[in-house]
Amino acid sequence: MRNVPPWREPAPPGGTMGEPRTRGRFGEYGGRYAPESLVEACREVDEAFRDAWADPGFRGALARLLAVHAGRPTPLTPADRLSEALGVRLCLKREDLTHTGSHKINNVLGQALLATRMGRRRLIAETGAGQHGVATATAAALLGLEATVFMGERDIERQALNVFRMRMLGAEVVPVTAGSRTLKDATSEAMRHWVGATGDSHYCIGSVVGPDPYPWMVREFQRIIGDEARAQCAAELRTGVPDYVVACVGGGSNAAGTFAGFADTRALLVGVEAEGGAGASRGRLGVMHGCRSLFLQDDDGQITQAHSIAAGLDYPGVGPEHAHLRDLGRARYVTVSDEEAAAAAVRLARTEGIVPALESAHALAWVIRAAGDGELPAGSTVLMTLSGRGDKDVSTLKELL
Amino acid sequence: MTDLTLAAGAVERHLRARRDAGRGLLMPYVTGGITPGWTDYLRAFAAAGADAIEVGLPFSDPTLDGVTIQRASDTALARGASTRRILADLSGVPDLGVPLVASTYYNLVLHDGPEAFCAALRGAGVAGLIVPDLPVHEADELTDVAAASGIELVLLASPATPQPRLAEIAGRSRGFVYAVSVMGTTGERAALAASAAELTERIRRVSDRPVLLGFGISTPDQAREARRHADGVVVGAAVMRRVLDGAGPDDLRAFLAPLRQALDQECDRPR
Ligand SMILES: Cc1ncc(COP(=O)(O)O)c(C=O)c1O
Numbered sequence: 001m002r003n004v005p006p007w008r009e010p011a012p013p014g015g016t017m018g019e020p021r022t023r024g025r026f027g028e029y030g031g032r033y034a035p036e037s038l039v040e041a042c043r044e045v046d047e048a049f050r051d052a053w054a055d056p057g058f059r060g061a062l063a064r065l066l067a068v069h070a071g072r073p074t075p076l077t078p079a080d081r082l083s084e085a086l087g088v089r090l091c092l093k094r095e096d097l098t099h100t101g102s103h104k105i106n107n108v109l110g111q112a113l114l115a116t117r118m119g120r121r122r123l124i125a126e127t128g129a130g131q132h133g134v135a136t137a138t139a140a141a142l143l144g145l146e147a148t149v150f151m152g153e154r155d156i157e158r159q160a161l162n163v164f165r166m167r168m169l170g171a172e173v174v175p176v177t178a179g180s181r182t183l184k185d186a187t188s189e190a191m192r193h194w195v196g197a198t199g200d201s202h203y204c205i206g207s208v209v210g211p212d213p214y215p216w217m218v219r220e221f222q223r224i225i226g227d228e229a230r231a232q233c234a235a236e237l238r239t240g241v242p243d244y245v246v247a248c249v250g251g252g253s254n255a256a257g258t259f260a261g262f263a264d265t266r267a268l269l270v271g272v273e274a275e276g277g278a279g280a281s282r283g284r285l286g287v288m289h290g291c292r293s294l295f296l297q298d299d300d301g302q303i304t305q306a307h308s309i310a311a312g313l314d315y316p317g318v319g320p321e322h323a324h325l326r327d328l329g330r331a332r333y334v335t336v337s338d339e340e341a342a343a344a345a346v347r348l349a350r351t352e353g354i355v356p357a358l359e360s361a362h363a364l365a366w367v368i369r370a371a372g373d374g375e376l377p378a379g380s381t382v383l384m385t386l387s388g389r390g391d392k393d394v395s396t397l398k399e400l401l
Numbered sequence: 402m403t404d405l406t407l408a409a410g411a412v413e414r415h416l417r418a419r420r421d422a423g424r425g426l427l428m429p430y431v432t433g434g435i436t437p438g439w440t441d442y443l444r445a446f447a448a449a450g451a452d453a454i455e456v457g458l459p460f461s462d463p464t465l466d467g468v469t470i471q472r473a474s475d476t477a478l479a480r481g482a483s484t485r486r487i488l489a490d491l492s493g494v495p496d497l498g499v500p501l502v503a504s505t506y507y508n509l510v511l512h513d514g515p516e517a518f519c520a521a522l523r524g525a526g527v528a529g530l531i532v533p534d535l536p537v538h539e540a541d542e543l544t545d546v547a548a549a550s551g552i553e554l555v556l557l558a559s560p561a562t563p564q565p566r567l568a569e570i571a572g573r574s575r576g577f578v579y580a581v582s583v584m585g586t587t588g589e590r591a592a593l594a595a596s597a598a599e600l601t602e603r604i605r606r607v608s609d610r611p612v613l614l615g616f617g618i619s620t621p622d623q624a625r626e627a628r629r630h631a632d633g634v635v636v637g638a639a640v641m642r643r644v645l646d647g648a649g650p651d652d653l654r655a656f657l658a659p660l661r662q663a664l665d666q667e668c669d670r671p672r
Contacts, residue, residue, distance in 0.1 A: 023538065031539055033507055035465040036570075037559040037584055039536050178471060184462065191464045196585040198561065287507040287534065288462055300483040301512030302461040 017219070017256075017263040017321070024212020024291075027327055029320030032211040034290045038191070041198040042290075046213040048118045053220065058117065065109045069142060070099045072106075072224065076232035076383075082351040086371035087378045091236060092354070093229045093385045095254065102357065102388030103225060103254045104135040108204060110221035112139035115202035122146040122201040126190040128155055128183030128250070129312035129359065130162025131388055132206030137171035147171035148201075150190040154181040155311045162392050180305035182314045183250075187289050207251025208319030211290030215319050219256040226261020229383055241265045242383040244376065248272045248363040249280060249333065250312045252319040254387040259331060267383075269331035271322060272366045274308035274341070279318030280326050280333035286317075293320040309338035309396060310358035312388075340365040342400050345390060357388035358396065410553040412453065412500045412529040412576035416611040416632070419452050425624075425664030426633025428502070428613055429640050429657060430455040432473040433490070434482025436644070440494050445650035447497040449657035455531065455635060456491065458484050458505035465533040467588030469638040472645060484509055484518075488525035502529035502555065502576065510535075515543045519550035529553040529576045537570050544573065555579050558604055560596035571608035578604055580631060582616045588638045590617035593626050601630040621663035628667040636660065 024030045032042050052058040066072040074097050079090040095103035108125075115123060123140050125147065127133030133149040140147035149166055153175045156163050166173050179185040187209075194203040208215040208222075226245075234240050245262045247255035249271040259269045273281055283294030288303055296304045296316035306316040318333075325331035336344075341358055344365035349355045356364065363384050370376040390397070409417065416426055429446045431439065433456050446454050459474035459482055466474070484505070491501065503522055510518045510532060522530060530552050535543065537556055547554040553575035558567055561584060571578050582597035583590065597614050604612050614627045615635030627634045636657070643656060 032536065033534050033539055034536060035533050035559070036536050036557045037465075037561055037581060039538075039559075039566075040561040040563065179461065179475070188462050188464050192467070192586045195465065198584065284512075286511055289464065290534070292511075295508070297508070297512065300485070301509045302478065302483075303508070304461075 017260045020212070020216050024216065026215070026321040026324035029291070029293045029323040030212055030215060031292045032290065033287045033292060034211040035195060037195045038198065038211070041194070042211045042213070044118065048114055049213055049217045052114055052117055058113065062110055062113055065113065066106065066224065070105045070109060071097060073228045074098055076229060076236055078236065079352050082348065085351065086368065088371050088376050089237070089379070089381045090367060091233065091242070091383050093225060093258065093383060095225060095385060095387050096354070096356065096360070096389035100131070100135050100138050101391065102131040102135070103222060103257065104132040104206060105138065106224055106257070107206070107218050107221040107253060108132065108135040108139045111202065111204045112143050112145060115145065115204070116143055118202065120200060120202040122148065123204045124148050124190055124194055124197060124201050125204045125206060126150045126183065126186040127206060128186065128314055129310065129357070130155065130159035130166070130392060131312060133171065133173070134162050134165045136204050137166040137169035140171060141169050148174060150174050150176050150186040150193065152176045152181040152183060152186045155183065155186070158311050158396060159392055182306070183311070184303065184306065184316055191289060207253040208256045208321060209251040209289055209291060209317065215291065215321055218253050219260060219321060222253050222257025223260040225254060225257040225385060226259060229258060230261040233383055237381050239381055241267050243380040244268050244270060244382045246270045246272060246363050246367055246382060247385040248313065248359045248387055249318060249322060250277070250315050250359060252322045254385050256319060256321055258385045259325070263330070269325065270366065271331055271333045272363045273333055273335050274310060274313035274362055275335045275337045276307035277313045277315055278335045279316060280322050281335050283317060288317055291320050294318055294323045309341060310362060312357070312359040313362060334366055336362045336365040340369065342397065344368055345397065346401065354386070355390035356386055357390050358393045360387045410528065410551065410575060412502065412553045413611065415500055416452060416577055420611050420632045424452070425628040425667055426452040426611065426613060427657070427661055427664055428453040428455055428633065428635045430457060430635060430637035431644065432457040432459055432470065432477050432641060433487035434459065434477040434480055435473055440490050441650040442644070442653060443494060443497060445654040446657065447499055449654045450661040451499055451657070452633065453500045453502055454497070455502050455504050455637070456487070456527070458487055458503055458509055460506040460509055463506060465586055467586040467638060469589070469642050469645065470587050473641040476645065488521055491525040491527065494526070500528040501526060502531060503527045504531035504533070507532050507535045510543065515546040519547050519552045522552055523550050527552070529555055531555045531557070531579060533557060537566070537573055540573065548575070557581055558600060560584055560600050564603060567603055568607040571604055571610055574610060577611040577613050578608065579635070580604060580612050580614045582614045582618065585616065587616055589619040589642065593618065593623045597627060598630045621659040624660045625663040625667045628664050633664065
């Protein structure tokens with residue numbers, strides 16, 4: 001038996017975002033804190049993913065799906081008018097232009113293809129904003145799988161359009177009435193459901209959270225954002241690599257995928273959280289939903305409810321790799337208020353003709369604020385991942401504006 | 402096996418002694434802090450012939466619990482229950498003659514740190530601990546600390562657990578092995594799953610530690626059937642549904658009596 005827990009070992013230098021260390025550890029975070037009934041299922045996913053990721057046939061099939069169905073590569077759009085106003089050079093990685101309208105499709109196509117390879121007939125998913133649910137329903141329809149999506153009742157109200165889309169695509173949407181009736185509770189319910197369905201179903205987790213291998217696997221499926229952006233920045237920017245790489249963080253999948261493309265450069269990585277859902281900025285060490293990471297908690301150790309105008313950021317924790325990047329100082333995590341995000345969404349609409357998802361608007365709001373207060377030096381180059389488009393948020397925005 | 406018996410902690414010694422005397426083991430569950438006088442349920446359990454008592458420390462996100470225990474946890478938390486208050490309540494309970502085993506999710510253990518957490522349990526007279534989201538391969542951080550504090554860390558085994566891992570779980574579990582009867586969450590079920598017999602049989606092959614079957618056991622018939630395979634049963638959701646419906650300690654005593662009887666009858670038969 002070991003006396004020194006593995007998380008006391010010195011952290012690897014630089015946060016290169018490679019394969020996690022033994023037992024799915026990113027520094028002291030990660031791991032597989034799953035009920036015993038799910039441990040074997042996690043092991044099977046891990047084995048299948050390792051096997052598939054090393055198989056050019058799988059990679060080729062996924063690349064083809066991403067190209068012909070999801071519309072990759074997505075463009076890099078220089079935000080010229082906004083850049084001029086802000087005094088920085090801002091480029092947007094356009095995940096909003098993927099089929100289904102957000103980066104979630106990258107991960108889901110990967111996992112759905114993996115599920116098929118594992119002989120599973122059904123996908124289980126949780127969703128907050130509905131984007132991951134829509135992506136799951138889409139991939140299931142495309143590959144002939146069934147889909148069951150758990151969604152908090154409150155989010156069902158907020159994201160009616162996406163609920164309709166999922167149902168139209170043939171998915172079953174299960175309302176979750178427990179707790180805060182948002183993403184946290186939908187995730188708990190999806191895990192509980194998976195316990196009874198491991199035989200024929202794959203749990204398609206929507207972000208870089210959950211038990212090992214999910215945080216790593218989802219980051220690898222989202223790495224395409226960063227890899228494409230890296231090459232596009234090399235062509236577009238005089239400096240080759242941007243000075244800042246910015247993305248919003250719910251669980252952290254679009255940010256992890258983006259950061260992965262720049263982890264070995266000198267770019268400064270910034271993750272932007274919602275003020276009311278700031279796991280990386282204000283969370284404490286804990287274990288929830290299968291992994292050790294940072295979670296918002298009260299003085300008794302109960303997980304507290306997150307609040308954000310953006311349903312996709314309404315999660316009281318953050319993926320374990322982000323917690324690790326924060327500890328290493330490789331990435332910084334900052335927060336933005338609902339009001340700043342809403343104002344940023346309007347500003348992007350009026351300067352660039354793009355209505356962003358409220359989640360993505362958080363990242364932009366930080367760029368606007370940081371350019372305004374000099375934190376972003378004049379003339380610096382900024383890559384920002386526009387994780388999704390704002391169609392799903394129009395009713396929220398209508399009430400606000 | 403004498404070595405193991407000598408080395409065993411209080412929970413295991415107690416359960417082994419009763420098992421070896423031919424008694425079917427009964428461990429009822431109650432969510433701590435569920436009602437103002439909740440510790441009266443413990444007295445009722447003991448009076449009804451419980452061999453150990455499981456006390457749930459409610460957590461906001463119980464990923465292995467079905468609707469009943471979820472609701473019980475929410476109710477207790479809404480009443481202001483916390484680990485600290487529940488343990489304070491327990492400290493005031495005179496010795497019931499049966500061991501108390503706490504159960505909770507790992508976040509609450511990490512919150513104070515494993516050492517402080519185990520010391521607090523011990524201080525409140527708790528002798529065992531069940532953490533459903535702490536599988537054996539993540540348990541290193543807690544096992545030694547628990548042992549040093551005199552807390553027996555009970556590990557769970559599942560129908561999906563492969564045999565070599567089952568041997569590791571049975572070997573490292575303390576107190577007893579918690580056999581999860583079914584691939585599912587806690588909650589009452591119409592019948593005992595076939596997986597229960599098979600899992601118990603597989604644990605038997607690698608260990609003679611007491612085996613308690615849990616998840617779904619709610620009727621005397623199910624208890625009787627479980628007893629044919631395992632050393633005893635854990636009854637959780639069936640108790641908590643009654644508590645949520647307003648049952649008092651006497652009602653629970655009446656509910657447990659036929660279960661006790663069923664276990665006793667089954668062990669009278671030649672095995
Ligand atoms: C458009 C969009 N961006 C961001 C997020 C946040 O998720 P993540 O942090 O995993 O990228 C979501 C989640 O639903 C989303 O829909």
